[in-house]
Amino acid sequence: MTQNSTDLTLEQIGKQAGVSRSTVSRVLNDHPDVRSEVRARVKAVIEDTGYMPNQAARALVSSRTGLIGLVMLTEVDELFGDPYYSALVKGIQLGCLDHGLIFSIFPVHGPEGPSDVLTTQIAQGFIDGVIVTAGPRSDRLVSRLRARNKRLVVVGHPVDDVDVLRVDVENRAGSATAVKHLLDLGRSRVGFIGPSAEYLYGTERFDGYKDALAAAGREVDDVLIRFEDPTTEGGYRAASTILPGDVDAIHVATDPMAVGVFRSLTERGVRIPHDVAIVGFDGLDRGPQLEPSLTTVVQPVTEVGRMAVALLANDSPSTEPIILPTSLRIGGSCGASDFLHNR
Amino acid sequence: MTQNSTDLTLEQIGKQAGVSRSTVSRVLNDHPDVRSEVRARVKAVIEDTGYMPNQAARALVSSRTGLIGLVMLTEVDELFGDPYYSALVKGIQLGCLDHGLIFSIFPVHGPEGPSDVLTTQIAQGFIDGVIVTAGPRSDRLVSRLRARNKRLVVVGHPVDDVDVLRVDVENRAGSATAVKHLLDLGRSRVGFIGPSAEYLYGTERFDGYKDALAAAGREVDDVLIRFEDPTTEGGYRAASTILPGDVDAIHVATDPMAVGVFRSLTERGVRIPHDVAIVGFDGLDRGPQLEPSLTTVVQPVTEVGRMAVALLANDSPSTEPIILPTSLRIGGSCGASDFLHNR
DNA sequence: TTGAAAGCGCTAACAT
DNA sequence: ATGTTAGCGCTTTCAA
Numbered sequence: 001m002t003q004n005s006t007d008l009t010l011e012q013i014g015k016q017a018g019v020s021r022s023t024v025s026r027v028l029n030d031h032p033d034v035r036s037e038v039r040a041r042v043k044a045v046i047e048d049t050g051y052m053p054n055q056a057a058r059a060l061v062s063s064r065t066g067l068i069g070l071v072m073l074t075e076v077d078e079l080f081g082d083p084y085y086s087a088l089v090k091g092i093q094l095g096c097l098d099h100g101l102i103f104s105i106f107p108v109h110g111p112e113g114p115s116d117v118l119t120t121q122i123a124q125g126f127i128d129g130v131i132v133t134a135g136p137r138s139d140r141l142v143s144r145l146r147a148r149n150k151r152l153v154v155v156g157h158p159v160d161d162v163d164v165l166r167v168d169v170e171n172r173a174g175s176a177t178a179v180k181h182l183l184d185l186g187r188s189r190v191g192f193i194g195p196s197a198e199y200l201y202g203t204e205r206f207d208g209y210k211d212a213l214a215a216a217g218r219e220v221d222d223v224l225i226r227f228e229d230p231t232t233e234g235g236y237r238a239a240s241t242i243l244p245g246d247v248d249a250i251h252v253a254t255d256p257m258a259v260g261v262f263r264s265l266t267e268r269g270v271r272i273p274h275d276v277a278i279v280g281f282d283g284l285d286r287g288p289q290l291e292p293s294l295t296t297v298v299q300p301v302t303e304v305g306r307m308a309v310a311l312l313a314n315d316s317p318s319t320e321p322i323i324l325p326t327s328l329r330i331g332g333s334c335g336a337s338d339f340l341h342n343r
Numbered sequence: 344m345t346q347n348s349t350d351l352t353l354e355q356i357g358k359q360a361g362v363s364r365s366t367v368s369r370v371l372n373d374h375p376d377v378r379s380e381v382r383a384r385v386k387a388v389i390e391d392t393g394y395m396p397n398q399a400a401r402a403l404v405s406s407r408t409g410l411i412g413l414v415m416l417t418e419v420d421e422l423f424g425d426p427y428y429s430a431l432v433k434g435i436q437l438g439c440l441d442h443g444l445i446f447s448i449f450p451v452h453g454p455e456g457p458s459d460v461l462t463t464q465i466a467q468g469f470i471d472g473v474i475v476t477a478g479p480r481s482d483r484l485v486s487r488l489r490a491r492n493k494r495l496v497v498v499g500h501p502v503d504d505v506d507v508l509r510v511d512v513e514n515r516a517g518s519a520t521a522v523k524h525l526l527d528l529g530r531s532r533v534g535f536i537g538p539s540a541e542y543l544y545g546t547e548r549f550d551g552y553k554d555a556l557a558a559a560g561r562e563v564d565d566v567l568i569r570f571e572d573p574t575t576e577g578g579y580r581a582a583s584t585i586l587p588g589d590v591d592a593i594h595v596a597t598d599p600m601a602v603g604v605f606r607s608l609t610e611r612g613v614r615i616p617h618d619v620a621i622v623g624f625d626g627l628d629r630g631p632q633l634e635p636s637l638t639t640v641v642q643p644v645t646e647v648g649r650m651a652v653a654l655l656a657n658d659s660p661s662t663e664p665i666i667l668p669t670s671l672r673i674g675g676s677c678g679a680s681d682f683l684h685n686r
Numbered sequence: 687t688t689g690a691a692a693g694c695g696c697t698a699a700c701a702t
Numbered sequence: 703a704t705g706t707t708a709g710c711g712c713t714t715t716c717a718a
Binding site for chain 4: 022033059062
């Protein structure tokens with residue numbers, strides 16, 4: 001691949017502007033110590049010639065490329081169907097715009113295999129930092145990247161390593177709010193359906209569920225609690241094993257699961273929200289459309305992505321995790337409007 | 344961002360192996376002129392130390408980064424919902440794996456705006472080549488990138504510039520096959536619904552439609568032809584203005600449009616395929632599920648992506664466009680099974 | 687077959 | 703405020 005034949009160097013720009021290469025460099029990097037007259041002259045030449053500095057040379061001397069990697073534990077086409085990643089990548093893109101960075105996506109099927117590309121390329125000082133998304137097996141990945149001494153941000157996943165930067169949402173408080181909302185609406189038998197224990201965010205949400213019950217002085221009843229895959233099918237399976245007569249509300253810890261719960265309940269003639277009220281968790285833009293509309297805990301995924309980039313971009317030594325707040329979006333499935341209506 | 348504190352250089356590896364920096368470089372780049380004994384010794388040290396060459400330095404001296412850009416004329420989250428891009432990116436990822444490259448996605452909202460990132464970063468010699476996806480406005484983009492003297496591959500879009508590399512599918516032949524199939528099944532009034540003229544692939548598919556009619560000695564009847572947005576809504580609108588009595592088959596030039604056509608026909612009590620047979624175009628993995636299943640022209644989008652990378656990776660001077668063949672996937676909507684049944 | 691030396695284009699410390 | 707100089711880590715002639 002040939003370079004642009006008209007490729008210019010700092011030296012040549014300097015010659016044209018009648019200054020040294022250093023002065024041009026200073027103009028380029030907005031150093032204050034340049035006379036405005038000279039600055040203008042140099043800028044004119046740069047404009048004229050369409051000169052752009054060579055990034056490789058910059059990277060070599062500054063050991064920064066402006067490139068960040070996005071490591072995801074999925075196949076690339078799997079990733080594309082998922083509203084969560086969609087929102088996250090959108091945020092990362094916005095963050096990159098904010099900070100003048102470029103991101104590359106590294107799908108990793110497992111800790112082995114194509115992840116070699118990752119170690120090969122990422123470790124070679126070509127990528128300034130890495131954003132790692134959550135996943136059951138992300139811990140091993142994180143430690144491998146840590147071993148490479150890479151600047152690292154983990155999103156949507158608690159990590160043991162205190163040195164690792166982290167952005168996440170208030171899973172626990174979010175679920176607590178959801179359950180409190182149901183209790184406040186007068187529901188007394190509130191169940192929980194969520195992902196199995198390997199999904200740490202699910203555990204956090206379950207903790208929030210228990211918090212809200214405890215705060216209201218209610219007992220936790222295992223009969224009303226199910227763990228399954230965080231998918232529509234998982235939600236369906238989970239709901240199918242709960243007796244409709246046992247519950248009058250369920251907090252479903254992911255919206256895809258809530259879709260399955262809706263289906264199961266509807267099939268069995270259970271009315272939502274009249275018989276069983278539902279509050280989900282996710283609230284993604286491209287998430288499910290249900291009838292009645294789903295009341296759900298909205299997690300700001302796009303903001304998470306944006307913050308992750310900001311964390312990577314700022315060399316700040318702080319490793320405090322950034323935990324973003326969730327909010328409750330009221331729809332028809334929790335019965336809030338009926339509640340107002342009936343009283 | 345600090346570099347790995349244990350960062351090694353060629354020089355240091357050389358010292359440890361008792362050779363010069365040049366020899367290590369030769370080993371690294373598989374030069375033949377190294378004694379196998381020395382080669383082994385050097386390799387051992389590299390293995391031991393976990394040394395990896397600095398990519399920025401390599402890029403500076405070789406003017407190659409191994410990075411390619413994927414320029415898309417969409418918002419990044421729009422892109423994520425789309426099965427076409429999903430398949431394309433999958434192919435590009437496979438291609439990158441083949442050739443040891445990394446790709447970055449550059450969403451471009453329009454020829455202005457964030458595309459500055461594009462000119463800024465891409466033009467700066469940081470990216471070896473660019474894959475540009477089709478779009479109504481991609482021509483301007485292509486010429487801008489051409490002006491930057493970038494190695495360029497355009498996918499899914501005819502281009503005027505003969506110097507631009509191109510990968511596409513046989514749109515015209517694909518649609519001709521679809522229409523011939525319908526005619527062979529005994530349909531006599533075959534309509535066409537496709538995207539409006541700014542989508543060049545649509546025009547090609549329409550040409551294929553006309554080819555098949557001409558080959559069968561049939562007339563083109565404007566009453567049976569509609570152009571609309573290549574979306575479900577567009578397909579719905581288009582079908583709604585065709586009188587069911589006028590047609591006994593329709594070739595719908597994109598699968599999303601076919602979904603709209605199904606809906607419109609079904610609403611009006613038209614039976615598929617009994618009254619009107621349908622053949623679509625796209626056949627993407629994550630495409631629509633219909634009942635009866637859609638007979639459609641399958642375009643190998645993943646292969647397109649993979650080929651695009653191959654074209655970028657090979658410095659071959661050939662600029663011949665690569666046009667991949669399509670295939671017809673028989674489902675229930677064309678009536679092929681009924682046909683066999685009834686005769 | 688190997689080493690020495692030059693230089694890719696840039697930044698930054700140092701000198702003026 | 704500006705120029706000079708010394709590298710960054712690598713590849714690649716050119717000598718030996």
